[in-house]
Structures are given as structure tokens and as C-alpha cells.
Amino acid sequence: MIKHSALALSGLLLAVWISFSSAAFDVMYEKFEQFNGSEVCSLKSMRVRKFNRTTSVLDGVMDLKQEADNNYEISVKAAYSPKGNNQFNQYPMKIKPTKLCDFVNGDWRDYYPYFESSSNFPKVGECPIEPKEYRITNMVLDSNMFPPYLPNGLWRLSIIVSRPGGDPLLYVESYFKVADAGVF
Numbered sequence: 001m002i003k004h005s006a007l008a009l010s011g012l013l014l015a016v017w018i019s020f021s022s023a024a025f026d027v028m029y030e031k032f033e034q035f036n037g038s039e040v041c042s043l044k045s046m047r048v049r050k051f052n053r054t055t056s057v058l059d060g061v062m063d064l065k066q067e068a069d070n071n072y073e074i075s076v077k078a079a080y081s082p083k084g085n086n087q088f089n090q091y092p093m094k095i096k097p098t099k100l101c102d103f104v105n106g107d108w109r110d111y112y113p114y115f116e117s118s119s120n121f122p123k124v125g126e127c128p129i130e131p132k133e134y135r136i137t138n139m140v141l142d143s144n145m146f147p148p149y150l151p152n153g154l155w156r157l158s159i160i161v162s163r164p165g166g167d168p169l170l171y172v173e174s175y176f177k178v179a180d181a182g183v184f
Helices: 002-022 100-105 108-116
Strands: 025-036 047-052 055-064 073-081 089-099 133-139 153-162 168-180
Touching: 025 047, 025 055, 073 100, 089 100, 089 153, 100 108, 108 133
Parallel strands: none
Antiparallel strands: 025 168, 047 055, 055 133, 073 089, 073 153, 153 168
């Protein structure tokens, strides 16, 4: 009897531990801004909007105006504001400058599944990327897209597209909040 009770208790503790470790935090979009590069790729209609009382989504059109290939580099930098007061600290989470087709054939395979159902973004391996309108419809930010632990607060992802070694041609910032699971 004692063996069965100990086994049942350890099974219950394991189940509780697994449920807590898989979803330690929630994320929600706050804002999306393009600062330059509309002659290369226009994101003017891209915006964050309320989907319902508790969920924000990313919605809009990315108008790519010229073919994108390995003549471009993409990088992503992360910063966070612990108090949500826009005093950002650089965070070591980033994607170093990578040639665009190398990104689409490599790192993109980790992120594409989160965009697949809500966009017509290029699939893994589809490079060069043809100029056309790419739509994102009601994309909810998924916490599984990020490392297993992110500090709570306001986050900023800076997405930069440039020529190798050159100045940014496209600079976009996406803001989102991170909070304990169940807060949003």
C-alpha cells in the first residue's frame, strides 16, 4: 500500500512539474513600428490590435518591393524594460547578422511554424524571396517561440535588414509584454 501511494505521489509531482516547466510565462503584442526602408519593404499597414478583451494580434501587409536574396543580411536584437517604463537593457538573446537566404534555410525553420497558419510568408528554403504582398492575419504571439525563461517586463525586438557591412535598409521594432502564465 505504501509503495503504491509513494508511486502515485511521485507521478502527481512529475505531472505538476512538467505542466509548470512547459508554460512559465505568457507573451502579448504591444506595438509594431517601421522606422525606415519603406522603399525596399513597406510595413505601413502592419499593426497590433485587440482581437478580444484579453488578446492582442499582429495584422497587416508586408509589401516587399524587390527580390530579397543573399545580397541582404538580417539580424535581430532583443532588449527589455523590467518595469515597462521604456528604459531598455540590451539582452544577450539575438540573431547575429546572417545572409538572408542562409537565414531562410537555417534559423527560419525554428520560427516558421509560428507564422505558418496566420501568414503567407516564404516557407523554409524559398529563397530568393520574390517581391509581392505578404499578409499576416490575426497572429497571436506564442510563448513557445522564445527560450524557456524570459524576465517579466516590456520587450523590444529590433529587426534590421542591411547590405553586408552597410547601414540598415530596413529597421523595424516589435514590442511585447512578458508576464507570469495566466496574467493576460
